[in-house]
Amino acid sequence: MSAVALFGAGASLWPEYEKHLRQAIQAAAPDVQLVTEAAPETVDFIIYAPGSPLQDFSPYTKCKAVLNLWAGVERIVGNPTLTQPLCRMVDPGLTEGMVEYVTGHVLRHHLGMDRYILGAPGWNQIVPPLARERPVAVLGLGELGLACARALKGLNFAVEGWSRSEKAGLDIPAHHGEAGLEALLRRAEIVVTLLPRTAETENLLNATRLGWLPKGAALINPGRGPLIDDDALLAALDSGQVGHATLDVFRVEPLPEDHPFRHHPRVTVTPHIAADTRASSAARVIAENIRRGVAGEALLHQVDLRRGY
């Protein structure tokens, strides 16, 4: 008997994903039927994206898994009707894109590129230190943070990581907890924030913690907007405590044109492009999880609903 996978990610994403999902499901689980509408009690898998009109999961009584198209699950994880297993997207293309964004912007700050891109006159030969002399902190050591930390280590940066709870056995020097955060931030000249958004990470970078940084440190946030206390960051930028912030994610997106980040000389705004799910590789991850669900195997990237990631 064939299983049913409902594309519940919203009509606007269907044109981008249909072809890739059909191909990937055909290859991984050929008996599974991909549909955009179905009676809830007949559905075995839901392919989901935040912002979808599907909000009530309770009628999907036989559903084996809700498969999120994106890495972030904060807009679904608190949904009280969600009792089915939830899997987030770990798209190899998404990780690669994030690594490229992070290494690129870390090198940009390390090399002091902006002055030349903005057209510095004269011939002032400011030679930066070598990467091995540049302390970089990566906050968050999940899939994305760890991949970025490893790439920065490969470029010789003096990179260290931090996570809320201890992670043992990593190939990157790693800290945890409040004391570990202070020790790390006190020497980090470039900080990359790649934590999930949870109640505990909201406003992680507040006035106190921004104050721990060496004066003039650069901040790169491709993680989640609420990790940063915006008013505290603006004050730290105004005083020069933070030398530059490159921000890809915001509390409100698109970032309004009149938001102070838009025109601050020490802020670079990128429009949530650090990591974008690529339909082709994401479809293969979804199809693999459908195959596993049908076969009764453990699902990939299942979310712990209590921790929120």
Place this chain on the structure above:
Amino acid sequence: MSAVALFGAGASLWPEYEKHLRQAIQAAAPDVQLVTEAAPETVDFIIYAPGSPLQDFSPYTKCKAVLNLWAGVERIVGNPTLTQPLCRMVDPGLTEGMVEYVTGHVLRHHLGMDRYILGAPGWNQIVPPLARERPVAVLGLGELGLACARALKGLNFAVEGWSRSEKAGLDIPAHHGEAGLEALLRRAEIVVTLLPRTAETENLLNATRLGWLPKGAALINPGRGPLIDDDALLAALDSGQVGHATLDVFRVEPLPEDHPFRHHPRVTVTPHIAADTRASSAARVIAENIRRGVAGEALLHQVDLRRGY
């Protein structure tokens, strides 16, 4: 009997190098005396830099080696009085600095960073291809070119190299000769020039070869100014054939303020900072070659005077 090493690189460099050279020579060849003046016939080694007042090498009859402080030797290699072995600098710090500059600017062009650094308004989510989909050409596969190509490969770029004569057994796809150059340039979206300056490489990137590039390709030249035909490049930039040029080296340095490169919207000028010899690591290379010369061992990084590098 102790040997004599003459610091003939010019008085202006002595304050920067004295301490590092004394330490490194003391460690590697403690019997060698480091001096800034000596009767030519008593000198065993000359530490040299282009621009030094020392121009006539013929009185240095017993000199075992001329040790250049910099990677480039084009201003000494044609000196007809030079009959002694010449070694160029291969400073590990210099290579690391070059790799950082090249990977940083390749990522900058790959990610299209400039529009955000210059403050693009709106929320236009242009997601670049993945690095694996971005063809990058590295022209020149010497110490620096190969190190850069390997770092770009480590970041997943579709990197290929080119050298004038064939190099076998590399871990990077490599081309050579005129036909290989055309094949490579016809697909390269980002080109990095790291060739030595010789009669054969002068104006390597002329109007014809710039015309082989896909329209809008980016050019990064941290190698030597004369590798590029400046007028041909300006014409290619004006037409959009070359989308952007990031130039670190020029035919005349410092680059005059009224040079067209200074104000061209598609040119980024950096003031010859891509790779700077670090006195500490360079001194260790010099000292190791002095030790080898004293011991009668083969010298490191000896230049083929006929080929010019």
